[in-house]
Amino acid sequence: MADLEFARGTLKAQPFSELLGTRLTExxxxGATLELDVRDELLQQNGFVHGGVLAYLxxxxxxxxAGAAAGTNVVTAGFTIEYLRPAVGVTxxxxxxVVRAGRSRVVCRCDVLVLDAEGAETPCAAAQGTVSVLS
Incomplete structure (x- = not known):
């Protein structure tokens, strides 16, 4: 299993994640927790965080x-996301x-939350996905 600093290095090696300023906090x-500060460039025309940003996260x-359970040689096989409410906040x-880790596939769930200036969390999306373990 990889540790937090190794995993942060993996995130840093993703140019798109660097562009967005994503942080791996746990x-x-x-399990894993990622954070991203909300800024104007990530909003859609109504002032909400764009759904593509929520899906990326x-x-x-x-x-x-999945990597925390099955090692670092993993890739997304597919996922679904449900948008629960518009994301308006600062982070x-x-x-x-992980729901279940097998030898070749790992099933995971994710809650995407938006935090206000005081740090209160509001759910804005929920996702479930399957991650392939590469040989």
Whole structure:
């Protein structure tokens, strides 16, 4: 299993994650938490965080959670996301955990939350995905 600093290095090696400023705040024991500060460039025309940003965050959190359980050689096989409410706030937080880890596939769930200026969390999306373990 990889540790938090190794996992942060993996995130840093993703140019898109670097562009967005994504942070890995928790990693291990079949779970991972990613955070991203909300800024104007991430909003859609109504002032909400764009759904693609929420999906990106869920996808990465699901895969990092799987990596915490199955090792670092994993890729997303697929995921679904349900948008629960518009995301308006200062920070996004995606918390993912493993539901079941097999030899070749890992199933994970993720809650995407938006935090206000005081740190109160509001759920804005929920995702479930399957991550493939590469040989």
């Amino acid at each position: 990693f291990g024991d079949g 869920a996808d990465n959190a699901l895969t990092f959670a 996004l937080r995606a918390r993912a955990g």
